[in-house]
Amino acid sequence: MKTTFWGYPRPNGTYGVRNHVAVISTADNSNFIARRVSGLIHGTVPLCPCFGRGEIGDDMQLHINMMAGLGSNPNVFAAVVVSLEPVIANKIANIIRQTGKEVRVFTIDECGGSIPCTEQAARAARDLVIEASMVRRVEVGLEHLMLGVECGGSDTTSGLIANPATGLVADRIIDESGTVILSETTEWMGAEPFLLKRASREVGEKIVRAVQWYEDYIKSIGVDLNGFNPAPDNIKGGLSTIEEKAIGSSKKGGSRPIQDMITCGQHPSGKGLYLMDAPTGGVENTTALCAGGCQVVIFTTGKGNPLGNPIVPTIKTTGNIRTIAREWQNIDVDLSGYITKEQSLQEMAEILYEAVLAHADGKLTAAEVLGDLEIAITRIGFTV
Amino acid sequence: MRKIVHFTSKDNVAVLLYDMQPGESVSLDGQTICALDEIPYGHKIALCDIAKGGYIYKYGEPVARATEEIRTGQWVHVHNCESIRGLGHR
Secondary structure, eight states: OOOEEEEEEOTTSOEESSOEEEEEESSGGGHHHHHHHHHHSTTEEEEOOSOOSSOOTHHHHHHHHHHHHHHHSTTEEEEEEEESSHHHHHHHHHHHHTTTOOEEEEEHHHHTSHHHHHHHHHHHHHHHHHHHTTOOOEEEEGGGOEEEEEEOSOOHHIIIIIHHHHHHHHHHHHHTTOEEEEOOGGGGTTTHHHHHTTSOHHHHHHHHHHHHHHHHHHHHHTOBSTTTSSOHHHHHTTOOSHHHHHHHHHGGGOSSOEEEEEETTOOOSSSEEEEEEOOSSHHHHHHHHHHTTOSEEEEEOSSOOOOBOSSSOEEEEEOOHHHHHHSGGGOSEEOTHHHHSOOOHHHHHHHHHHHHHHHHTTOOOHHHHHTOBOOOOOOOSOOO | OOOEEOOOTTOSEEEESSOBOTTOEEEETTEEEEOSSOBOTTOEEESSOBOTTOEEEETTEEEEEESSOBOTTOEESTTTEEOSSOBTTO
């Protein structure tokens, strides 16, 4: 059994499974610069958030931490930060610089408009892409791998096949001293019996409080969660309630002890299984997992969901034979043998584990090839 | 081809892996269940009668409450059961 992957060494001792030059826009008002630079320079990836201007308090801090977290991800070789003005740009750049990577900042304000800003950022990106191309992969153990697990477009096959198979892969990576992050707090609602028995009392209390926050919020606005989570496609796929979805969803975190609960986009402080208090939407959640440092994400689906993160291979897997027939182009790993050949979950996990290491070694995912890539940062309050 | 999955002995529903027509039967753990409704692929079938207000058990845990009496072989979904939590509108 293979227990290593080929990673790009970074100055802070981490290993990337991709070698991107990220063009990071600090806010929505400079996204067009990042997209233009990326269009000009082959080998760059634009990271374009919504919002970022006029955010306040925890929202502003979350925005900075998440954009800096993406830039700090081991899959990024170096970053070009583009911005309307230098204050937020330097806050983000200085956090990324703590990883030892090169970060160049260009602002519309200082460059004198969007054309010179594009030109100067593109010149820097050109040099960085050439530098990046000279880094060579080295073989390292799974203690250097951080896996994020996410599900989207779930149906009853998710909790039956893809999520438990992902859980077995998560267990194996943790047993090899790796790290796994399970998030999507609303989808712990009803799954507490399976989570709390694996957590210390202190961590268990954090989990209970995090779920309670969402339950209180739902009550405060007077809505029925059903129809939103589970969403209409989940319901069409046979999931009747949040509890049913949550138990199936949380299976993708496996069965190992929960070390701690971390905040949205936070980097885990150790190895093993961590829970991250992050929202369930696929784009928001994968952004949070990747800002937390995951180099690979397993994204299980039932009814289908093409989404990937721009800097992190997002491995799409399903056991739903009809989704594979209909949306094959968006699926990386076919687990339908559980239904069609009556294979075991253990056999499905073997297939998925091999695929995770192949994608870590450089095999491209469907989302990477198709460009079905997006980021989004969660909002807490209002813009001022 | 796997046709039906029953997670734990406590569960009073099972997941079907094909489209079941009313009157069709499926065997599970030595029991034969006859479908009373058309039940879509991936959806749940009741393995025993469930009283109104009774819990639907899946994965050995309560995942829903019956909003009407459900008979053995009926389709179990949002038309006859609801969440226990997340009901912020009540």
